[in-house]
Amino acid sequence: MTKLQTLPAASSDDAKAGKSGKGPRRRESRGSLAFSRSARIKGLVKHAILIIVGGVMIYPLLWMVVSSLRPNDLIFREPGLWLENLEMSNYTDGWSALTHPFGHYMVNSAIVVLGSILGNLISCSMAAYAFARLQFTGKKIFFGIMLLTIMLPFHVVIVPQYILFSQIGWVNTFWPLIVPKLLATDAFFVFLMVQFIRGIPKDLDEAARIDGAGHPRIFLRVILPLMVPALATTTIFTFIWTWNDFFGALIYLTDPDMFTVPVALRAFVDSQSATSWGSLFAMSIVSLLPVFLVFLFGQRFLIKGIATTGIK
Amino acid sequence: MSAIGELSTMTRRKGPMTKEEKKANGRDNKAAYIFLLPWLIGLLAITVGPMMMSLYLSFTDYNLLQPPEWVGLDNFVRMFGDARLHNSLGVTFTYVLVGVPLQLAVALIIALVLDKGLRGLPFYRSIFYLPSLLGGSVAVAILWKQIFGTTGLVNQVLAMVGIEGPGWISDPNTALGSIILLHVWTFGSPMIIFLAGLRQIPTMYYEAAEVDGATTLQKFWRITLPMLSPIIFFNLVLQIIGSFQSFTQAFIVSGGNGGPSDSTMFFTLYLYQKGFGQFDMGYASAMAWFLLVIIGAFTAINFIASKYWVFYDD
Numbered sequence: 001m002t003k004l005q006t007l008p009a010a011s012s013d014d015a016k017a018g019k020s021g022k023g024p025r026r027r028e029s030r031g032s033l034a035f036s037r038s039a040r041i042k043g044l045v046k047h048a049i050l051i052i053v054g055g056v057m058i059y060p061l062l063w064m065v066v067s068s069l070r071p072n073d074l075i076f077r078e079p080g081l082w083l084e085n086l087e088m089s090n091y092t093d094g095w096s097a098l099t100h101p102f103g104h105y106m107v108n109s110a111i112v113v114l115g116s117i118l119g120n121l122i123s124c125s126m127a128a129y130a131f132a133r134l135q136f137t138g139k140k141i142f143f144g145i146m147l148l149t150i151m152l153p154f155h156v157v158i159v160p161q162y163i164l165f166s167q168i169g170w171v172n173t174f175w176p177l178i179v180p181k182l183l184a185t186d187a188f189f190v191f192l193m194v195q196f197i198r199g200i201p202k203d204l205d206e207a208a209r210i211d212g213a214g215h216p217r218i219f220l221r222v223i224l225p226l227m228v229p230a231l232a233t234t235t236i237f238t239f240i241w242t243w244n245d246f247f248g249a250l251i252y253l254t255d256p257d258m259f260t261v262p263v264a265l266r267a268f269v270d271s272q273s274a275t276s277w278g279s280l281f282a283m284s285i286v287s288l289l290p291v292f293l294v295f296l297f298g299q300r301f302l303i304k305g306i307a308t309t310g311i312k
Numbered sequence: 313m314s315a316i317g318e319l320s321t322m323t324r325r326k327g328p329m330t331k332e333e334k335k336a337n338g339r340d341n342k343a344a345y346i347f348l349l350p351w352l353i354g355l356l357a358i359t360v361g362p363m364m365m366s367l368y369l370s371f372t373d374y375n376l377l378q379p380p381e382w383v384g385l386d387n388f389v390r391m392f393g394d395a396r397l398h399n400s401l402g403v404t405f406t407y408v409l410v411g412v413p414l415q416l417a418v419a420l421i422i423a424l425v426l427d428k429g430l431r432g433l434p435f436y437r438s439i440f441y442l443p444s445l446l447g448g449s450v451a452v453a454i455l456w457k458q459i460f461g462t463t464g465l466v467n468q469v470l471a472m473v474g475i476e477g478p479g480w481i482s483d484p485n486t487a488l489g490s491i492i493l494l495h496v497w498t499f500g501s502p503m504i505i506f507l508a509g510l511r512q513i514p515t516m517y518y519e520a521a522e523v524d525g526a527t528t529l530q531k532f533w534r535i536t537l538p539m540l541s542p543i544i545f546f547n548l549v550l551q552i553i554g555s556f557q558s559f560t561q562a563f564i565v566s567g568g569n570g571g572p573s574d575s576t577m578f579f580t581l582y583l584y585q586k587g588f589g590q591f592d593m594g595y596a597s598a599m600a601w602f603l604l605v606i607i608g609a610f611t612a613i614n615f616i617a618s619k620y621w622v623f624y625d626d
Binding site for chain 2: 076184215216219
């Protein structure tokens, strides 16, 4: 966990805040010796609060990990985190508890996730380029509509979408989960990328234009390479949201062969009524592991992405 | 901006367009629509088309097998008399009106504590942020189901201090509370937005206030809160819209039936049961449009009210 502290972006914006004098750190460094002592006590109190709150928040997750390595009956009477010996049977039992080995569902999820990432990267970046760089009739209206669709509840379109996809025979295929991404329906990412492209100096486009490059070339050779951070943020968010997506999979995937991880877990809960929480926990942890890894290695993009789309 | 850049923007704005420019503009139009093509197809086929279709279906009786039958306002009249629907509205409103303010308050408090250039900030931030990435998953909902069960973690801890807790998720009085708590648990992402917002407040305001002898509390009420209000507003709008649509947690914790005794029957859960359990697609469409109207109304109220409390610096 301490590795997180050294992530470059996470610490660099702290440094920036300090350097420009805008950071709050300067506020605290002022004052007399007596003041700094009370500031130190204040600091201690803060750390105490944060450690307690953070501990309470993380405890259930840690406990789930530990419990998945315990004999099943201990889950209902051992709230502590001490492990006497590693019990791997929950993992082996859970892995083969459903019709297919759990890996099968992870592969299904991976297919949907990869398709969605690819779809979002291509379609959203194209739309974002048009909105951020091109002049065209109806731009304002379309941009407004695009922003509105970010807030549109999924439920308003799900019934006809289901009818549409079932008529083309796409129920129990991955297409209903992937094709909408190829069509930039995750407008949130279009917006995120528009924001990012607006920050890229226009001189670069102009220079390329004078050299005779058309829009496809400018987009592919100038803009796309410069917007890698926005693409990374999109990739990571798409990964996490698609990996966790339950509602879409619940509706479109009813055949156990096609189950993604969330619906497989749900089938697991339903089939085992409180008898094998250990293996249920084990598979839950397996299902969270990819998200956790993405979080570990990609959190600077996540935090930047949230912060920038949240503020401006 | 380079001279070339400035020149090109100038010529674009000033005077009537030359033939060549018109041509260039036309080319922009064509290029723009090509770049927008996937999005436009999606807008029509995946969003606007289905929206219109569901509006039509909401005036019909449709079960997927027979063709839709026009029934006028029947579905909406039915909604008026549907006690389970009224209950599900109550559950959803409680969830939104309790869960969202609570979550944002925690997010703001923690962001304030974190903001003061604390040591180990990135570490704390990661710890607090992690749950909001995991919170929407089925796995965490399963964990919640165990934790708040009769013999779950919470009651095991309570038993250590001699308290016999209820079966939180099997008791209709506390089941919704457990799910609200799960929502509060995911305060990390609004917290990140608050943190970024706090960074943007110029220090000179605080310094000036200090010279005038303002207390910490005064500085909070007079500087931090007004300066942060656009971001509080943004979080509020987004969280309300999102919370009205929550589904997974209630579905998994209640085993898909919104129990015990409909106490976790969210509006979306009821909609799912009607549409995809009973294939009452007309009624489900009417419900979906009702949900859209509710969310729209809440958002509109939010925007109107924002005139009275959101402060814009420039």
